[in-house]
Amino acid sequence: MSNKYNLDKENSITDEIYFRNRRKIMSSSLVIPFLLNSSLFASTRKNLPFIKDTEFSTNEQTNTIKQITSYNNFYELGSGKRDPMFNSDKLKTDEWTLTIDGLVEKPLVLSMDDLIKRYQLEERIYRLRCVEAWSMVVPWIGFELRHILKEVKPLYNAKYVSFESILDPVNLPGQKRNVLNWPYREGLRMDEALNPLTLISVGLYGKVMPNQNGAPVRLIVPWKYGFKSIKSIVKISFVEDEPICTWNQQAPDEYGFYSNVNPYVDHPRWSQKRERRIGEFGKRDTLLFNGYSKFVNNLYTGMDLEKFF
Ligand SMILES: Nc1nc2c(c(=O)[nH]1)N[C@H]1C(S)=C(S)[C@@H](COP(=O)(O)O)O[C@H]1N2
Ligand SMILES: [Mo]
Numbered sequence: 001m002s003n004k005y006n007l008d009k010e011n012s013i014t015d016e017i018y019f020r021n022r023r024k025i026m027s028s029s030l031v032i033p034f035l036l037n038s039s040l041f042a043s044t045r046k047n048l049p050f051i052k053d054t055e056f057s058t059n060e061q062t063n064t065i066k067q068i069t070s071y072n073n074f075y076e077l078g079s080g081k082r083d084p085m086f087n088s089d090k091l092k093t094d095e096w097t098l099t100i101d102g103l104v105e106k107p108l109v110l111s112m113d114d115l116i117k118r119y120q121l122e123e124r125i126y127r128l129r130c131v132e133a134w135s136m137v138v139p140w141i142g143f144e145l146r147h148i149l150k151e152v153k154p155l156y157n158a159k160y161v162s163f164e165s166i167l168d169p170v171n172l173p174g175q176k177r178n179v180l181n182w183p184y185r186e187g188l189r190m191d192e193a194l195n196p197l198t199l200i201s202v203g204l205y206g207k208v209m210p211n212q213n214g215a216p217v218r219l220i221v222p223w224k225y226g227f228k229s230i231k232s233i234v235k236i237s238f239v240e241d242e243p244i245c246t247w248n249q250q251a252p253d254e255y256g257f258y259s260n261v262n263p264y265v266d267h268p269r270w271s272q273k274r275e276r277r278i279g280e281f282g283k284r285d286t287l288l289f290n291g292y293s294k295f296v297n298n299l300y301t302g303m304d305l306e307k308f309f
Pocket of ligand 1: 076165214225228231
């Protein structure tokens with residue numbers, strides 16, 4: 001096995017469904033599939049410099065760029081899985097800044113150029129397991145969140161890290177209604193934030209982040225359900241108390257603060273024992289901590305994972 005990219009094969013079932021729907025949506029029959037294909041997926045994204053990680057990356061087959069950019073959850077761009085792709089141009093990422101504040105010695109405000117130059121970027125191939133029982137394997141580009149922590153120096157009373165996404169109801173179609181309590185928010189315990197698996201990601205497949213995947217900067221926490229991996233982050237704050245998390249606030253019985261991938265604790269409305277890898281027909285077993293036990297087990301020793309789900 002090797003870390004070979006799964007370059008766009010045109011024959012997967014998701015691609016087929018996608019093209020069928022797309023043809024329905026495009027009213028003009030003059031749009032030939034070739035044009036459609038090239039304009040939607042031809043990459044104008046800028047290349048990023050990076051080194052390849054071997055320590056934490058999986059050597060499973062990666063999902064295709066098409067699969068990764070056409071089946072997303074990103075409620076700011078709509079609640080359907082295809083909405084983020086169709087509405088991707090509604091996310092405005094110009095002049096983006098990332099603010100790091102709260103209980104720290106040295107707060108920071110970084111432009112995207114600053115951020116990309118400041119930290120050595122790595123390619124990390126991670127599984128991402130959505131709470132809705134599907135998963136993907138993505139070659140993310142990013143750096144460990146703990147490198148930011150080292151720099152801002154959290155104060156002794158900082159016990160959690162809170163993350164906030166963009167708020168732009170003028171442009172973001174999903175934010176024109178209160179589908180969620182905007183802006184989208186997430187949080188981690190300090191030791192989870194310091195774990196080397198926890199990534200700040202600025203791209204995938206060697207290039208800057210596609211809008212639908214959370215451009216220009218997002219979090220990746222591979223042992224937790226996908227919704228913890230907050231997209232399009234504008235602010236990271238160090239705080240004393242457990243921060244508000246959007247899905248936990250929305251439905252506390254269904255989504256806990258921890259949300260570690262756990263096949264032994266079902267969601268109240270469905271099983272978490274198995275998952276469908278996007279592009280595959282059958283299902284595979286879901287692994288405890290999404291298969292990252294070796295790296296994160298120790299964070300939860302002595303904790304009742306049914307209570308702290
Ligand atoms: N701001 C924001 N971040 C978000 C979401 C969202 O709706 N808004 N959806 C989450 C969910 S449920 C998942 S599964 C992942 C999907 O990431 P991907 O589209 O890159 O696969 O993003 C997460 N981050
Ligand atoms: Mo998700």
